[in-house]
Amino acid sequence: MDPETLETFLTNPTTMVRGTRMTQRFSNADERRAIIAFLGSH
Numbered sequence: 001m002d003p004e005t006l007e008t009f010l011t012n013p014t015t016m017v018r019g020t021r022m023t024q025r026f027s028n029a030d031e032r033r034a035i036i037a038f039l040g041s042h
Helices: 002-011 028-041
Strands: none
Touching: 002 028
């Protein structure tokens, strides 16, 4: 998944993927960037 798509998903997962079990939203942009950086490094 590219970083822009992941950013959208982390902001509001249920809007992007109907029926997803992930309900955690990350409204803080710094948190989203940290998660995306972490995932990109593994």
